[in-house]
Amino acid sequence: MEENADLAVPVSPLWGMNMEKYKKVIAFFKELGFAFDVSRFDDRLIAQKLVCLLEFRGIDLGYSCSLYVRGPYSPDLTLDLYSFTREFETLETGSRLNAKEKEAAVELGRIFGLKPVPLEVGATYGYFAIRQDCDPLEALRQVKRLKPFYSEAQIALGISKAKEFLYTPTREDLEDLKEETGIWQRASIKSLEH
Amino acid sequence: MKITRERTHMQNDILSILNESEGLNAKVFSLVRLKLLASLASLGPDGATYRELKAALDINDGVLFANLNVLKDMGYLTSEKITSEGKELELYSITTEGQDEWKRTRTWLCRFLHCGV
Numbered sequence: 001m002e003e004n005a006d007l008a009v010p011v012s013p014l015w016g017m018n019m020e021k022y023k024k025v026i027a028f029f030k031e032l033g034f035a036f037d038v039s040r041f042d043d044r045l046i047a048q049k050l051v052c053l054l055e056f057r058g059i060d061l062g063y064s065c066s067l068y069v070r071g072p073y074s075p076d077l078t079l080d081l082y083s084f085t086r087e088f089e090t091l092e093t094g095s096r097l098n099a100k101e102k103e104a105a106v107e108l109g110r111i112f113g114l115k116p117v118p119l120e121v122g123a124t125y126g127y128f129a130i131r132q133d134c135d136p137l138e139a140l141r142q143v144k145r146l147k148p149f150y151s152e153a154q155i156a157l158g159i160s161k162a163k164e165f166l167y168t169p170t171r172e173d174l175e176d177l178k179e180e181t182g183i184w185q186r187a188s189i190k191s192l193e194h
Numbered sequence: 195m196k197i198t199r200e201r202t203h204m205q206n207d208i209l210s211i212l213n214e215s216e217g218l219n220a221k222v223f224s225l226v227r228l229k230l231l232a233s234l235a236s237l238g239p240d241g242a243t244y245r246e247l248k249a250a251l252d253i254n255d256g257v258l259f260a261n262l263n264v265l266k267d268m269g270y271l272t273s274e275k276i277t278s279e280g281k282e283l284e285l286y287s288i289t290t291e292g293q294d295e296w297k298r299t300r301t302w303l304c305r306f307l308h309c310g311v
Contacts, residue, residue, distance in 0.1 A: 068236055069242045070246050
């Protein structure tokens with residue numbers, strides 16, 4: 001039987017990838033040692049913020065993070081967390097991380113750990129600084145507006161972690177830093193001489 | 195002459211759309227309740243805490259609490275106590291009835307707004 005071209009449903013080449021996108025997220029959770037439990041509010045929050053931070057760093061997981069009352073958030077991810085709960089909870093996946101993704105996962109784990117508050121503050125800052133291209137002061141103002149229930153110290157820590165995770169220092173940044181801290185380094189070396 | 199005929203047609207159209215609103219729950223039509231339903235509908239079963247709703251929607255405690263309770267009484271929202279980072283918080287989620295009502299309301303509002311353009 002000949003195929004009728006008029007009846008053929010156009011399928012996007014990304015369709016297969018989109019169907020499997022949750023598997024890549026599970027691979028990240030596995031690398032991070034994240035024992036996800038859908039019944040725990042904090043776990044669902046951590047899952048959302050991990051994915052948004054990775055997206056803001058340029059890792060395309062296929063989950064678009066936009067601004068909702070909970071800060072940066074992906075309703076598509078929520079749908080998958082509830083549709084594939086068993087896979088997420090058992091970390092069952094056929095997907096593997098490439099070198100770039102693995103490096104991002106290691107950095108994410110080292111900088112944030114699996115702590116809800118820094119992740120939430122960091123992801124919110126990342127949304128405004130990266131996605132909305134706000135200057136640092138405006139991004140800070142927006143974080144404070146959306147998360148007034150966190151202390152100044154919690155916000156400062158979350159933002160500092162976000163900057164460490166999302167920005168790679170340029171050669172100029174490193175030179176500036178060297179110049180800024182050089183005085184103390186030299187003083188410290190000198191003090192060891194005595 | 196042509197303008198008058200168009201205006202009459204538009205008025206009839208608005209009237210017919212307004213008549214269609216009879217199937218909707220009139221108690222949903224307040225700015226705060228619409229904001230709450232729209233916000234929670236996007237989050238599905240995940241829901242949002244009281245403090246997140248208060249901060250993001252910039253609604254004061256009295257108004258927020260009262261309207262959340264009205265939506266709960268209508269069966270459109272549920273609430274539960276959860277613990278986050280050792281703190282006890284109130285989490286609000288939309289029910290299936292709430293999602294259905296929000297879908298009907300949103301569709302009607304879109305039709306109404308389009309009509310006015």
